[in-house]
Amino acid sequence: MSNGALQVARTGLDAQNTKMRVIANNLANVNTTGFKRDRANFETLAYQQQIAAGARADAQNVYATGLSVGTGVKVAGTMRIDTQGSLQATGNALDMAIEGAGYFQVQLPDGTNAYTRAGNFNLTAEGQIVTPEGLPLVPNIAVPEGVTNITIGTDGTVSATLAGQAEPSELGTIELASFINPAGLKSLGGNLLAETVSSGAPVVGVAGAEGRGMLRQGSLEGSNVNIVEELVDMIETQRAYEVNSKMIQATDEMLQYANQQMG
Known part of the structure; x- marks a missing residue:
């Protein structure tokens, strides 16, 4: 499970890095004539279903929610925002x-x-x-x-x-x-x-x-890029990247602890 957490956090790093590239391109084209800003759209990766909702728990009962574990996130695509520029x-x-x-x-x-x-x-x-x-x-x-x-x-x-x-x-x-x-x-x-x-x-x-x-x-x-909005998105993306990086660090420490205890 810990190795799975490393993989999930890695997908988060990749996705946030891609979003940061989109933001960087928007800011780079803030003075480009007729430029339309892009937005990165995220979606979840496939879930690992360990217990299906509604499956039999015993002869008389069924699971109400089941057990599904996510495998991460990816950038599904970029969307051009065609709002009017000034x-x-x-x-x-x-x-x-x-x-x-x-x-x-x-x-x-x-x-x-x-x-x-x-x-x-x-x-x-x-x-x-x-x-x-x-x-x-x-x-x-x-x-x-x-x-x-x-x-x-x-x-x-x-x-x-x-x-x-x-x-x-x-x-x-x-x-x-x-x-x-x-x-x-x-x-x-x-x-x-x-x-x-x-x-x-x-x-x-x-x-x-x-x-x-x-x-x-x-x-x-003019470009329809709003610098303030892009900077807010940049800070949010940076924080999300840092959190995923900390997740990798925390998972690595958990694995080290487990290895020490087993040794």
Whole structure:
């Protein structure tokens, strides 16, 4: 039984260490545009059932509760918390924030689409709207040379005043993608997410329609990490790690005592 206690405490150390890594990543990305914090979810490992509840204790009685011994804990998974981050005004015409649900679509080098909440876009020399890494926005919107006063409506309509014209011309419309289970999207790094079987297929459409959020030009969505909450979680995780470490130490001392008494 003492050896079993060592194993249980070890699973606790592993689980708390994983949770601490999740917290560390959240804090590291406190200033990352469009970042969504992760939460570690725990679950128990299988129980060893020594006496089943309801089993016969004798000819006339049954056990009311039984005897089951747990074997530890594990991190079942991490869940992305998709709450809205605060909007920060930048004044940059190509900075966009999504107020509500939805994701920008960008094209990866292999031709597939990825999804992001980070709306800090730039223009290439050819007038293509791209991410800081050069990934083009989908659908592709070409901005002609010499345009002034680029305007992006809350519905994603992109307009600009062309050289020699007094009235603005419409260049295209930025569409957003939404998912039935956005928490099921796979994190790729670089502020990018990928579709999975769990997330479901993207539903693409105009911003502000069918539950999708609206676009805010000249703003960026900040990280939704709350430093105070993360620090509280960090202290709690540290204490839980210390307790599991003390459990290993206490169990080891019990084994030493037992060996001395048997010797």
